[in-house]
Amino acid sequence: MQRFYPFLFVFLWSTGFIGAKYGLPYAEPLSFLLTRYGLVISLMTAIALATRAPWPKAPMQWVHIGISGVLVHAVYLGGVFVAIGHGLPAGVTALVVGMQPLLTALGAGWLLGERVSVRQWLGLALGFIGVLLVVSGKFGQAGLGPMLIPALVALFGITAGTLYQKRFCAQFDLRTGAIIQFVPTALVTAIAVACFENYRIVWTGEFVFALGWLVLVLSIGAISLLNLLIRSGSAVNVASLFYLTPPTTALIAWLIFGEKLTLTATIGMALAVSGVYLVARPAR
DSSP, X not given: OGGGHHHHHHHHHHHHHHHHHHHGGGBOHHHHHHHHHHHHHHHHHHHHHHHTOOOOSSHHHHHHHHHHHIIIIIIIIHHHHHHHHTXXXXXXXXXXXXXXXXXXXXXXXXXXXXXXXXXXXXXXXXXXXXXXXXXXXXXXXXXXXXXXXXXXXXXXXXXXHHHHHHHXXXXXXXXXXXXXXXXXXXXXXXXXXXXXXXXXXXOOHHHHHHHHHIIIIIIIIIHHHHHHHHHHSOHHHHHHGGGGHHHHHHHHHHHHHOOOOOHHHHHHHHHHHHHHHHHHSOOO
8 A cells, every 4th residue: 555655645745745836826925825734723722633643752853853844834835925926937836846856865865864876866866857848838938037935935844844854853653744844834834914915805705615625635545645755765765756746736736727738748757757756767
C-alpha cells in the first residue's frame, strides 16, 4: 500500500492549484489561507482529542515541528497564493517552485549528509527540463517582474521546510503534529493579513467548495502523506515528486477546464516522469 503513497500525494498536491483557481476570485489570498488554517486546526484538534493522540514529550520537538510548519505552510502556501492571486499564471508559479528538487539536492548533502548520485543528478536535470516544457506556453500570458517575488519566497519555504523537517523532526504523530504545525502558521498568516489585507471573503458556493477541498484533501490528506514520505524517504527522493505537480496539474486542468494541452507539454510530462524515476529508482 505504501508504494502508492507518492502517486496519491502528487495527485492530491496538484489539485491545490485547481482549488486556488476556484477560490481566489472570491477572497484575498492570505485571508483565504487564514480561514483554511483555522478550520484545519479545529478539525485536527477534535480528531487528536477523540483518538487520544500522543503529543511530543521534548519541548524542542514542539519548536522544530512548529518551525517546519511555518516554512511549509505559511511561507510556501502564502507565496503561492499571493503570486497566483496577483496574476502570476499558475504554470509559471509551478515552474518557479519546480526548482525545489534541485535546491533540495544541493542542501541535502550539506545539511543531511545524503549522497546524490550521478544518476539522480541526471534525473533532477531531466525533470526540470520536463517541467519547463510543460509550462513553456504560459510565459507569454503575463509580465513577470515583481509577481515572481512571492513565488520565489514559496520556493524557499518548501525547500527549507522539507530539509528542516527531515533533519530535526522527521518522526511525529500526524494528528498532534498537524496542530503544532498549523497554529504558528495561522499566527504568522494572521499578522500578514492585518498588515496587508482587509480579510475580504465572498462566501459563494464556489468558494465554499474550494475551501472544503483545500482543508480536507490538501491540508489533511496531502500534508499527512508528505509528512509520511519525509519520514520514510530521502529528502531528494521526496523533493523529486514535486516535478510531477505541474504536469499533473496541467492534465487535471485539461480534463476539468478544457485548457489546451500541447504536444510540447505532453513531451515535458514524459520527461518529468522519467526524471523522477531516475531519482527515486533504488540503486543496484
